[in-house]
Amino acid sequence: MDWRGRQGSSNVEDRRGQVVKGAAGLGGFGIILYIVLTLLGVDPGSIIGGGGAPQTNINPPKQNQQYQENATEKELRQFVSVVFKDTEDVWTEVFAREGEKYQKPTLVLYTEATQSACGVGQSGMGPFYCPQDKKVYLDLSFYQDMRTKFKAPGDFALAYVIAHEVGHHVQNQLGIMDKVQRLRGQLNEKEYNQLSVRLELQADYFAGVWAKYMQGKGYLEIGDVEEAMNAAEAVGDDRIQKKMRGTVIPDSFTHGTSAQRVKWFKKGFANGTIRGGDTFNTNDL
Numbered sequence: 001m002d003w004r005g006r007q008g009s010s011n012v013e014d015r016r017g018q019v020v021k022g023a024a025g026l027g028g029f030g031i032i033l034y035i036v037l038t039l040l041g042v043d044p045g046s047i048i049g050g051g052g053a054p055q056t057n058i059n060p061p062k063q064n065q066q067y068q069e070n071a072t073e074k075e076l077r078q079f080v081s082v083v084f085k086d087t088e089d090v091w092t093e094v095f096a097r098e099g100e101k102y103q104k105p106t107l108v109l110y111t112e113a114t115q116s117a118c119g120v121g122q123s124g125m126g127p128f129y130c131p132q133d134k135k136v137y138l139d140l141s142f143y144q145d146m147r148t149k150f151k152a153p154g155d156f157a158l159a160y161v162i163a164h165e166v167g168h169h170v171q172n173q174l175g176i177m178d179k180v181q182r183l184r185g186q187l188n189e190k191e192y193n194q195l196s197v198r199l200e201l202q203a204d205y206f207a208g209v210w211a212k213y214m215q216g217k218g219y220l221e222i223g224d225v226e227e228a229m230n231a232a233e234a235v236g237d238d239r240i241q242k243k244m245r246g247t248v249i250p251d252s253f254t255h256g257t258s259a260q261r262v263k264w265f266k267k268g269f270a271n272g273t274i275r276g277g278d279t280f281n282t283n284d285l
């Protein structure tokens with residue numbers, strides 16, 4: 001992806017180096033009051049606690065004690081900032097076409113753990129979006145995880161991940177998130193999981209829409225789309241479950257299979273419109 005020398009986003013909140021006290025003990029709280037949207041098929045309940053109750057103390061670094069980033073981290077930070085700006089530009093344009101104003105989210109960079117309005121986020125759960133505070137949370141070490149754990153290397157693979165999380169923000173602004181949240185109490189676990197799959201596949205579709213615009217602006221390089229599709233495939237529920245527990249349990253899918261994730265990303269890339277991405281009213285997921 002062509003990104004060097006391009007402008008970054010002014011909506012990046014750098015919390016790297018801040019310490020969240022008590023985060024380690026939160027695993028047992030259990031009750032999740034808010035949905036948290038991750039990229040991966042992890043169970044947020046096992047990592048996040050407490051529904052945003054103020055049970056943690058965050059120690060901000062003392063003044064003049066900024067996080068000391070190394071050269072690799074600096075480059076990654078600049079890269080994700082440009083990608084985030086690209087998502088802002090694309091969605092501003094897409095919303096404007098519909099006569100709407102895009103409300104830009106915030107990208108929070110953190111290390112290890114941080115407080116969100118949805119509870120404590122930890123690196124292990126991968127990047128996530130919290131609808132309550134409209135922020136995307138990312139620990140840059142995930143870039144390495146993609147390369148090693150998920151075998152999805154490449155800068156555009158990480159760009160896809162960010163675009164997927166921003167896709168959840170787009171859903172939030174469109175009111176789709178609220179509808180899903182309202183239905184949550186009326187559905188059993190299996191039904192809710194199916195709804196969750198539709199939500200996740202739509203976020204993949206929106207990532208594809210973003211990629212289409214990036215292509216139109218001439219920022220894509222050869223192999224970029226393949227990197228993104230490889231990443232979408234790597235984070236399918238079936239792939240992750242098979243790796244983690246050796247078997248695949250379709251009813252427990254919350255994100256969709258590898259094939260479905262690639263399919264909807266490709267659809268978004270082909271269509272480039274919000275309208276073509278209705279994953280909720282189709283039998284053909």
Ligand SMILES: [Zn+2]
Nearest residue numbers: 037038039203
């Ligand atoms: Zn997601």
